[in-house]
Amino acid sequence: MVCLEKSLFPAALMQILARTHTDADCSETIVCHCLQVSESTLADAIAVCGLASVREVCRETGAGGGCTACHARLREMLRHTRQTEPAY
Secondary structure, X not given: OOOOOOOOOHXXXXXXXXXXXXXXXXXXXXXXXOOOEEHHHHHHHHHHHOOOOHHHHHHHXXXXXXXXXXXXXXXXXXXXXXXXXXXX
């Protein structure tokens, strides 16, 4: 699946998402500690890009590409997103 428009590269998307979640969000939960990717940034990327696998999350956000300790949490987030998507 291609994230948003083909003209918007994943790195550019992540820069946009990062701007919406600042350091002022003290209560922000970091999911990927290797790359400091927050839960809200990941949730936004999953929703906006329609990500469906850990591999896609890694490719689009970088999260999970380090030590892989966050893969279980990434799978949980993906599963939760699939369960809450409206049926068409």
